[in-house]
Amino acid sequence: MSTFVSGGIKMNKRKDRIGYAFISPFFLVFFLFNAYPIFFTLYLSFTRYKGYGAKTFIGAENFKLIFKDPNVVDAFLNTIKIWGVNIFFQIFLALLLVMVFSDIKYKVKGLGFFRVVFYLPNLIAAATISLVFAKLLDKDYGVVNQVLFQLGWIGDAIGWLTEPILAQMSVSGIQTWMWFGNSFILFMASVQAVSKETFEAASIDGAGRFQILKNITIPSIKPILMYVMVTGLIGGLQLFDIPFLITDGKGFPEGSLNTMIVYIYNMAFVHNNYGYASALSFALFIVIMIFTVIFTVATNRTEIKDFIKRRKEEKARKKMLVEKGSVSNG
Amino acid sequence: MKKFLTLLVLSLAALLVFTACGNQANEAPSVAVDESKDYSKEKLVIWSFTDELDTAGDIAHFEALYTAPGKPFEGLELEFVAVSIQDGYMDKILPALESGNGPDIFTGELDHIKQFIEAGYYADIESMMEADPEVDLAAEKADYKDYIWQSGIDPANGKLSALSWQVTPGAIFFKVDMAAAVWGNEAGFPAEGSDDYNAAVTNWMNENKFNSLDNLLVAQQDVKAYNPNWRLFPDDQSVRHFAAGTNDPQMWIDADGKLNPAKIKEQIPYINLVKGMYGENIDSSLTANADEWSGPWFDAMDKDLTDAEGNTWQVMAYSMPTWGLKYIIEPNMEKVDAEGNTLDKPGETADQATVDAYAAAAYKGNWGMASGPNSYFWGGTYLGINADSKLPEVSFAFLKSMLFDKERLVARQEADGDMYSVESVMAPAIAGYEGRESLGGMNHLDVFNKEAAKINLTSVTTYDRGLNDLLGVHITNYKQGADGYTSVSDVLEAFYKDVQVTYPEIYVEGLPTE
Numbered sequence: 001m002s003t004f005v006s007g008g009i010k011m012n013k014r015k016d017r018i019g020y021a022f023i024s025p026f027f028l029v030f031f032l033f034n035a036y037p038i039f040f041t042l043y044l045s046f047t048r049y050k051g052y053g054a055k056t057f058i059g060a061e062n063f064k065l066i067f068k069d070p071n072v073v074d075a076f077l078n079t080i081k082i083w084g085v086n087i088f089f090q091i092f093l094a095l096l097l098v099m100v101f102s103d104i105k106y107k108v109k110g111l112g113f114f115r116v117v118f119y120l121p122n123l124i125a126a127a128t129i130s131l132v133f134a135k136l137l138d139k140d141y142g143v144v145n146q147v148l149f150q151l152g153w154i155g156d157a158i159g160w161l162t163e164p165i166l167a168q169m170s171v172s173g174i175q176t177w178m179w180f181g182n183s184f185i186l187f188m189a190s191v192q193a194v195s196k197e198t199f200e201a202a203s204i205d206g207a208g209r210f211q212i213l214k215n216i217t218i219p220s221i222k223p224i225l226m227y228v229m230v231t232g233l234i235g236g237l238q239l240f241d242i243p244f245l246i247t248d249g250k251g252f253p254e255g256s257l258n259t260m261i262v263y264i265y266n267m268a269f270v271h272n273n274y275g276y277a278s279a280l281s282f283a284l285f286i287v288i289m290i291f292t293v294i295f296t297v298a299t300n301r302t303e304i305k306d307f308i309k310r311r312k313e314e315k316a317r318k319k320m321l322v323e324k325g326s327v328s329n330g
Numbered sequence: 331m332k333k334f335l336t337l338l339v340l341s342l343a344a345l346l347v348f349t350a351c352g353n354q355a356n357e358a359p360s361v362a363v364d365e366s367k368d369y370s371k372e373k374l375v376i377w378s379f380t381d382e383l384d385t386a387g388d389i390a391h392f393e394a395l396y397t398a399p400g401k402p403f404e405g406l407e408l409e410f411v412a413v414s415i416q417d418g419y420m421d422k423i424l425p426a427l428e429s430g431n432g433p434d435i436f437t438g439e440l441d442h443i444k445q446f447i448e449a450g451y452y453a454d455i456e457s458m459m460e461a462d463p464e465v466d467l468a469a470e471k472a473d474y475k476d477y478i479w480q481s482g483i484d485p486a487n488g489k490l491s492a493l494s495w496q497v498t499p500g501a502i503f504f505k506v507d508m509a510a511a512v513w514g515n516e517a518g519f520p521a522e523g524s525d526d527y528n529a530a531v532t533n534w535m536n537e538n539k540f541n542s543l544d545n546l547l548v549a550q551q552d553v554k555a556y557n558p559n560w561r562l563f564p565d566d567q568s569v570r571h572f573a574a575g576t577n578d579p580q581m582w583i584d585a586d587g588k589l590n591p592a593k594i595k596e597q598i599p600y601i602n603l604v605k606g607m608y609g610e611n612i613d614s615s616l617t618a619n620a621d622e623w624s625g626p627w628f629d630a631m632d633k634d635l636t637d638a639e640g641n642t643w644q645v646m647a648y649s650m651p652t653w654g655l656k657y658i659i660e661p662n663m664e665k666v667d668a669e670g671n672t673l674d675k676p677g678e679t680a681d682q683a684t685v686d687a688y689a690a691a692a693y694k695g696n697w698g699m700a701s702g703p704n705s706y707f708w709g710g711t712y713l714g715i716n717a718d719s720k721l722p723e724v725s726f727a728f729l730k731s732m733l734f735d736k737e738r739l740v741a742r743q744e745a746d747g748d749m750y751s752v753e754s755v756m757a758p759a760i761a762g763y764e765g766r767e768s769l770g771g772m773n774h775l776d777v778f779n780k781e782a783a784k785i786n787l788t789s790v791t792t793y794d795r796g797l798n799d800l801l802g803v804h805i806t807n808y809k810q811g812a813d814g815y816t817s818v819s820d821v822l823e824a825f826y827k828d829v830q831v832t833y834p835e836i837y838v839e840g841l842p843t844e
């Protein structure tokens with residue numbers, strides 16, 4: 001018996017070692033390219049460092065500076081504004097298209113083709129997109145204003161990238177165009193998992209398009225909708241490429257395109273203040289984490305309540321069992 | 331097992347996070363061929379922010395002298411990496427140098443090499459020169475322009491750490507025919523067809539129109555008044571080189587290592603100039619609103635610009651340095667046929683014969699080059715050796731082939747027509763120069779040489795680029811009338827807030843606000 005048990009333990013240990021061997025490459029890569037940079041950034045945030053030469057330890061000075069720096073609040077608000085408009089229209093457009101392509105009455109054909117077409121902007125490099133849109137939206141020489149003048153729709157050139165609000169909306173619009181296809185594909189995949197009979201039954205019962213959207217489509221895509229919102233939030237708060245490349249890389253016009261990451265980038269790589277940039281990065285990391293938690297809790301209130309209730313019941317049951325055991329032992 | 335892995339991971343984390351990379355002491359390494367090395371197994375790595383070392387044949391020249399069969403470093407492999415500044419040259423090279431894995435030889439512009447020198451990345455090449463019997467240190471020092479030599483010295487030890495074969499002074503290149511149209515009737519303006527016409531017009535412009543920031547503003551107003559669709563400059567970035575307005579500019583950082591109040595005061599006339607030049611659209615602006623390096627900016631060199639409304643505009647002048655003439659403006663200058671008729675530039679689909687014929691055609695020669703309110707420099711490539719290089723003798727040999735082979739430098743200068751920082755190369759080149767066809771026969775080398783003599787490179791600090799950037803953002807907000815920017819005081823106060831956050835080590839209270 002003991003030999004059999006000992007042999008069993010040896011087999012389990014061998015299986016463990018094999019398991020660890022298989023997962024170690026992932027952890028090695030994760031440590032080198034994720035964990036180490038995070039820890040090193042945290043270390044730098046407590047120093048004054050120009051990117052070369054010595055690192056001088058200055059304690060929490062960089063973090064204190066964050067609360068005195070008015071650019072931080074401006075950059076954060078810019079990020080929220082640009083992201084907020086983008087995520088709204090991105091999801092709105094994706095849902096609208098889902099409604100169109102899941103409509104059982106009209107049975108729109110060519111889903112495969114449109115999926116590709118809608119997703120294509122996501123495949124184009126941000127640098128290319130920025131270059132193209134910078135030329136298209138140029139106030140004095142851009143094609144968009146040219147066309148609008150020729151159509152007689154405007155009397156004065158529109159500063160798409162020179163007026164602060166318009167510049168932010170332009171970037172939001174570009175982001176929407178880049179990402180709505182991605183959202184559409186994800187939503188559509190969820191909707192297609194719902195059987196056609198469900199939609200047909202609802203239609204036969206007299207449900208309108210918006211009733212079907214509200215009661216069948218959206219509940220079926222809720223998990224993926226939450227996923228898109230959370231990843232959109234995380235990605236949106238790290239918005240960098242388009243705002244950086246489409247104008248002068250310093251937030252022009254009037255700092256409206258100065259997002260958090262643009263600000264951090266310039267602080268590190270233009271002004272060589274790696275310490276403060278690292279502190280800002282960590283602060284952003286904390287903010288994203290808080291936002292993600294708040295968002296997750298807000299959108300899963302029922303599930304969280306049920307979980308808490310089950311945990312309480314479980315604890316109460318265990319306590320009762322312990323008390324019963326004490327009474328019988330006593 | 332779990333505990334062991336956890337301990338290993340944490341130990342590795344601690345080791346990596348707290349590893350400091352320090353540079354070895356900057357001892358002067360030997361420049362003699364190391365007989366113990368097998369150079370056929372070695373590799374010399376060179377990084378630069380342009381591909382000039384390759385395209386100008388410098389690497390091939392070095393290989394012919396040193397790595398070809400029978401030469402001192404026979405069989406040595408050479409790896410050349412070119413990363414433009416826009417592609418993040420500094421972002422890539424600094425971590426490489428910091429980690430000890432940097433190239434053997436690397437270049438930089440002046441503010442870059444100041445950082446390299448401050449960090450101790452560059453070796454002491456002056457001691458290497460002293461140690462090499464083939465190099466006469468005193469003679470080389472006398473042959474190089476003093477301000478180029480001085481700008482590459484490491485203040486920590488007073489030794490030369492980097493040197494440039496180039497000088498890159500700037501000028502204002504302008505269309506002489508447009509200038510004649512605007513100011514031709516003013517007193518003293520040279521008569522068309524007079525001797526050395528372009529040079530004569532240039533001198534007149536130097537003395538009357540481009541010699542101060544106030545006159546630059548008036549000149550722009552003159553051009554617009556003459557023809558509402560003409561502009562002197564394509565954009566307001568054209569005047570940023572004249573922000574100091576003097577050939578003896580203040581340094582951004584004073585002797586105490588703090589932001590220099592005198593430099594701030596020096597910027598105020600420039601801030602007012604930019605504000606005066608701005609207009610929401612081209613009609614109300616004194617420039618053509620064609621951003622530097624944009625398509626319209628290039629187009630305006632040889633053709634009319636057409637804006638979104640269909641209006642056409644012409645631009646007279648561009649601020650460009652030495653390399654700008656050859657690589658930026660001349661490729662976009664008008665050309666003429668044998669009868670003097672302007673030729674159309676071949677389109678992208680033109681056949682090779684048409685392209686070749688256009689390339690061989692003569693320039694219209696309607697451009698001049700003038701000085702601005704102050705001399706300026708833009709760019710310039712310095713060369714230095716990594717203090718940690720395992721091949722210092724090879725690296726120094728490359729430096730010798732680049733910087734001290736005067737025969738080679740003369741041939742190189744004749745090929746590219748550029749400005750060099752070596753007197754023995756430039757003096758005969760200037761004296762024997764017949765004049766630049768594109769500039770109507772002007773001796774641009776002589777003009778640039780005089781401009782270069784006025785440049786004060788010792789005023790450059792490692793903070794210059796960043797501080798100019800920070801101030802530039804607020805000047806842009808002011809010129810556009812952004813909220814909170816109603817006066818120069820607002821610009822300066824916003825600038826100081828940014829300096830306080832970005833460069834707290836140089837910030838000081840009590841800086842001027844007007």
